Structure formats: structure tokens, C-alpha cells
Amino acid sequence: MKAIVCTEYGSPEVMQLKEVEKPTPRENEVLIRIYATTVTSADLRIRKADPFPVRFFYGFIRPKKNAILGSELAGEIEAVGKNVKLFKEGDQVFAGAGISLGANAQYICLPEEGAIAIKPTNMTYEEAAAVPFGATASLIFLRNKGNIQRGQNVLIYGASGALGTAAVQLAQHFGAEVTGVCSTANLELVKSLGADKVIDYTKEDFTKSGKTYDIVFDTVGKSPFSGSLRSLKQSGIYLRALHIDLSSIVRGLWASMTSSKKVIGGIAIERKEDLIFLKELIEAGKMKSVIDRRYPLEQTAEAHRYVEQGHKKGSVVITVEHNNKT
Numbered sequence: 001m002k003a004i005v006c007t008e009y010g011s012p013e014v015m016q017l018k019e020v021e022k023p024t025p026r027e028n029e030v031l032i033r034i035y036a037t038t039v040t041s042a043d044l045r046i047r048k049a050d051p052f053p054v055r056f057f058y059g060f061i062r063p064k065k066n067a068i069l070g071s072e073l074a075g076e077i078e079a080v081g082k083n084v085k086l087f088k089e090g091d092q093v094f095a096g097a098g099i100s101l102g103a104n105a106q107y108i109c110l111p112e113e114g115a116i117a118i119k120p121t122n123m124t125y126e127e128a129a130a131v132p133f134g135a136t137a138s139l140i141f142l143r144n145k146g147n148i149q150r151g152q153n154v155l156i157y158g159a160s161g162a163l164g165t166a167a168v169q170l171a172q173h174f175g176a177e178v179t180g181v182c183s184t185a186n187l188e189l190v191k192s193l194g195a196d197k198v199i200d201y202t203k204e205d206f207t208k209s210g211k212t213y214d215i216v217f218d219t220v221g222k223s224p225f226s227g228s229l230r231s232l233k234q235s236g237i238y239l240r241a242l243h244i245d246l247s248s249i250v251r252g253l254w255a256s257m258t259s260s261k262k263v264i265g266g267i268a269i270e271r272k273e274d275l276i277f278l279k280e281l282i283e284a285g286k287m288k289s290v291i292d293r294r295y296p297l298e299q300t301a302e303a304h305r306y307v308e309q310g311h312k313k314g315s316v317v318i319t320v321e322h323n324n325k326t
Contacts, residue, residue: 001019001020001021001022001105001106001107002017002018002019002020002105002106002297002298003017003018003019003020003066003068003104003105003106004016004017004018004068004069004070004104004105004297004300004301005017005018005020005066005067005068006046006047006063006067006068006069007062007063007067008062008063009047009048009049009055009062009063010047010048012047012301012302012304012305012308013301014047015047015069015300015301015304016301017297017298017300018066020066020068020105022106022107023107023108023109024109025079025080025081025084025109026081026109027081027082027083027084028081028083028084028111028112028113029080029081029084029109029110029111029112030077030079030080030081030084030087030093030109030110030112030116031077031078031079031080031107031108031109032073032075032076032077032078032093032095032107032108032109032110032116033075033076033077033078033106033107033322034073034074034075034103034105034106034107034108034320035074035075035076035125035126035129035319035320035322036073036074036075036124036125036126036128036129036317036318036319036320037070037072037073037074037103037104037105037129037317037318037320038070038071038072038073038103038129038130038133038162038315038316038317038318039069039070039104039295039300039303039304039307039316039318040071040072040133040134040162040307040315041161041162041220041242041307042071042133043069043070043071043101043104043304043307044304044307044308046058046063046069046101047069047304057099067101068101068102068103068104068105069101069102069103069104070097070101070102070103070104070105070318071096071097071098071101071103071132071133071270072094072095072096072097072103072129072130072131072132072133072270073094073095073097073103073108073129073132074092074093074094074095074119074125074126074128074129075092075093075125075320076090076091076092076093077089077090077091077093078107080112081112084112085112086112086113086116087112087116091118092118092119092125093116093117093118093119094116094117094119094120094123094125094128094129094131094132094275094279095110095114095115095116095117095132095270095275096114096115096132096133096136096270096275097110097115098114098115098269098270099269104297104300104318105297105320106297106320106322113272114272115132115136115269115270115271115272115274115275116272116275117272117275117276117279118279119279120279120282120283121283122282122283122285123282123289126291126294126317126319127288127289127291128289129315129317130162130289130290130291130314130315130317131166131275131278131282131289132270132275133162133270133315134161134162134163134164134165134166134314134315135166135170135278135287136268136270136271136274136275136278137163137166137241137268138163138164138166138167138170138217138219138241139166139170139274139277139278140268140269140274141167141217141239141241141264141268142154142167142170142171142174142215142217142239143170143174145237145239145264145266146215146217146237146239146264147237148171148174148176148215149174149175149176149214150174150175150176151175151176151177152176152177152213152214152215153176153177153179153211153212153213153214153215153233154171154176154177154178154179154213154214154215154216154217155178155179155180155181155206155213155215155216155217155231156168156171156178156179156180156181156195156217156219157181157206157216157217157218157219157220157222157223157228158181158182158218158219158220158222158223159180159181159182159186159190159193159195159198159219160180160182160183160186160189160190160290160313160314161219161220161312161313161314162312162314162315163219163220163241164180164182164190164219164220165189165190165193165290165313165314166287167217167219168180168190168193168194168195169193169194169286169287169288170287171217172193172194172195173281173286173287176214176215177196177197178194178195178196178197179195179196179197179198179199179206179211179213180193180195180197180198180199181198181199181201181206182198182199182200182201183200183201183202183311184200184202184203185311186313187200189290189313193290205227206227206231207224207227207228207230207231208227209231211231212231212232212233212236213231213232213233213236214232214233214236214237215236215237215238215239216228216231216232216236216237216238216239217239217241218238218239218240218241218242219241219242220241220242221240221241221242223240225251229255229259229261229263232261234260234261235260235261235262236261236262237261237262237263237264238252238255238261238262238263238264239264239265240252240263240264240265241265241268249265251263252264252265289314289315290313290314290315291314291315291316291317292312292313292314292315292316293306293312293316293317294316294317294318294319295316295317295318295319296318296319296321297318297319297320297321300318303316303318
């Protein structure tokens with residue numbers, strides 16, 4: 001099968017199209033023929049080994065043999081292991097590959113109990129592939145870590161990215177008053193997703209407005225730490241999706257220990273039940289994917305270059321050729 005293999009840590013040029021062995025499902029696994037996948041900010045961090053601890057997971061000197069990136073996908077189940085009961089051949093699914101990655105390829109094997117669900121009926125494969133990374137992360141941060149409640153004031157920093165576009169829609173679904181922070185070019189997009197107010201960060205600093213929030217959710221790792229804390233109500237929660245360096249962790253712990261406000265970071269691992277929850281929202285017309293650009297599999301390095309610019313709207317999708325399915 002064809003796959004994009006990360007041969008070294010470094011620039012996008014290390015992403016090379018190669019022929020690798022097609023996987024065979026184990027007893028509890030399904031083999032998925034992938035029709036669409038994505039390039040995410042997480043893929044960039046792994047490709048660059050930044051932060052450094054990435055090397056402890058994926059290879060200290062260079063990525064492990066046949067290291068295939070990509071954490072989300074949509075496709076069709078081609079084969080199932082003999083003990084699989086939840087899926088059958090021909091099922092149209094979307095899935096998160098978790099920290100094992102491997103989705104930037106024509107095929108992948110995943111355990112049936114993993115983050116796999118039947119694809120929303122009102123989405124294409126491309127649209128469905130853009131859900132597992134950003135939407136599940138935003139769901140876990142807002143609902144599970146932030147305990148979002150109806151009537152709360154919630155600010156989404158980086159409201160036009162993969163996490164941000166999902167977070168705006170989810171916060172609105174949960175009944176919050178939503179403020180989105182983004183650039184000038186993305187103001188109308190964020191409004192269209194349900195934000196009650198949109199702040200252009202190139203013209204206004206939300207931390208100096210005097211307004212306070214129950215939750216400040218930084219989806220891009222760029223919000224000012226002290227200013228964001230000041231912008232929280234008493235007992236407010238500062239959610240930090242992409243702050244995984246030691247300094248940020250220590251500052252967050254100290255702030256949580258010395259004030260009534262909480263700083264919560266960490267990672268979010270996709271789960272089957274979260275995908276099913278999102279599928280129901282999507283099929284009810286309450287949530288949609290935002291796709292910025294599409295690239296064929298062989299142009300994945302170019303997709304990395306675009307994502308690295310830091311200005312994408314929603315997701316960047318990789319289409320995988322097998323036939324005419326989209």
C-alpha cells in the first residue's frame with residue numbers, strides 16, 4: 001500500500017510517499033480502507049520532534065521504521081478479525097488513530113473497541129475525517145475537563161482552527177454565551193458557527209477589556225497566561241489544549257494551588273463514545289466540519305507546509321485514492 005512515511009525529524013521534506021506492507025487485522029481489529037485523512041498541528045509537532053519528549057514516544061534519533069503520521073481518518077471497513085462483533089465488511093466509518101497514528105496511508109488496522117464509529121450519514125468521507133482530532137479534543141476539554149454549563153460565558157482563543165471551530169459549535173450547543181478570538185479574515189466564519197461575539201486579536205486584546213469568563217479555552221497554545229487568568233471569574237477555568245512544555249505545566253499547577261481559579265491542560269485521547277456523541281450532533285444538523293484545503297496523499301508534505309503557516313481555517317484534508325469515493 002502507499003503511505004506517507006516520516007523518515008527523519010525535520011522539515012516537511014522528510015515526509016515521503018512510499019510503498020509499505022499492507023496491514024492484516026488481528027482477531028479484535030478491523031482493516032479500514034482509508035478515503036480521507038488530515039494533517040494536524042499534532043502531526044507537525046511530531047514531525048519536528050517539538051517538544052523534545054516526542055522522541056521518547058516515536059524514536060529518539062529518528063522516527064521508528066515506517067513511521068506513518070496522521071491521527072484521524074474516514075473510510076470503509078475492508079476486513080474484520082474473527083472476534084470482531086461491532087463492525088462488518090462494507091461499514092462506512094470515521095476514526096481516531098490515537099497516539100499510534102498511521103492514518104496518512106491507504107489502509108490502517110484499528111481495534112474494534114477503539115475510537116471508531118459509523119460515519120455520519122450527512123457527511124462525505126472528507127468531512128468526517130476532519131472530526132476526530134479537533135472535535136473530540138474540544139469536547140473532552142469543554143465537557144469533561146471544563147464542566148461547561150448552560151449560561152456560562154466562554155471564550156474560545158483560536159476560534160478558527162480545527163479545535164476552535166469545533167469548540168465554538170460545542171460551547172453553543174451546551175448553552176454557553178460564546179466569544180471567539182480570531183484574526184480579521186476569519187471573523188465571519190466564526191460568527192457563522194454560532195459565536196455570540198467575535199474579537200479580532202489583531203485589533204483588540206481580550207485580556208484588557210475588563211470582561212471576565214467562566215472558561216477561557218486556548219485551542220492553539222498562544223494565549224497570554226497572566227492575562228488569561230485575569231480574565232477569569234472567581235473559580236473560572238483556563239483550559240490549555242496545546243501547552244505541554246514543562247514551564248507551562250508548572251505555571252498552571254502553581255496558579256491552581258494559589259488561587260480559586262483552575263488551569264487545566266494535558267492531552268485528549270479519542271474515544272468511541274465521543275465519536276458517537278459527535279455523530280448524533282452532526283446528523284441533527286447541530287455541528288459541521290470546516291475544511292480549508294484538500295491535498296492528494298502524494299502532496300502531504302505540501303499540506304504540512306501550509307499548516308505550518310498557522311493560518312488554516314478548520315482542517316486540512318488529505319484525500320486518498322482507491323476509486324472515485326470522496
